[in-house]
Amino acid sequence: MVPFWHALLGYQDRANSGEDLIDPHRRGAPFCFQRMDAPSPQRNRVHVDVWVPYDQAEARTAAALAAGGRLVNDADAPSHWVLADAEGNEACVGVAGWTGPDAGRP
Template sequence: MTYVENEIQRIKPREFHETAGLEDWRVVGEGACAYFRTGSFAVGVQLVQAIAELPAAGNGRPDIDVRGDGVNVRLITLTGEFFGLTGRDVELAREISAVARRLEIPADPSAVQTVQVTVDALAGPAVVEFWRALLGYQDRAGSPEDLVDPRRRGAPFYFQELDRPRPERNTLHVDVWVPYDQAEARIAAAIAAGGRLVSDAEAPGHWVLADPEGNEACVGVAGWTGPVPTVG
């Protein structure tokens, strides 16, 4: 199968996680991510150069963040109608992992996450228009409830429509997307730090937490592959 054919083969998060050869990667809300512990900026640059030489790494793909101790790589397919994972991302993920192994750079799947800001609104379209203008964001393909950074740097914004005023709860919160095998530990750490579990009704998709003053946040996972963790 060619890269062009794979480009239109859409992949769900669970399918991605259950595919052999992708153990370095986790789907965390905005695409599939891997973190490689390089130990130095120079080694990180070496890894990026090797990735850039892969035939499939073209047209601005993948998104790469280089820091002094490691490199974060994100794969996601963006078209006018689609914002998600495809077969091409699967193949490129395998190739990037192979390059890292050749350079003896270890991956740390537990180190990846993405953050999303969620706004609950009564006047949805008007609120979206304000945030689109303020942030310089654009609509996410196929999802009018989302705004995304066209430069793929800032956190996405997600908008949920309210059917009534809700003064008893905050209407803006943070969603933290973590690897499916890190959710239980992350939630436990947040509770140990003074938080509380508000709801696990949507587990294992996401859990609602609150800080000591009642400000809410969600821990989300994509493509859960194991038993639902016991938290609280």
């Protein structure tokens, strides 16, 4: 799952760790991943919204999909896309400052 979150967030690997990601600009919270003995039956153990500039949204979405993610919903594209990692945890890629026809919708 780490490659998906790496691509989605635009984060970097933390030094000496293949499971921790940090914001290269040091503005966002770090993400740390722990291996589990068995898959969790719950849906959406985590849901993250990532806001990026308009000119980066499609590339960020494509990178997350290429890194093993899956598209859940693109009905509101180009304002936002809903993606999921290999375990079904969802994330939205949204356009920061979107002023298009669905502005203000969650």
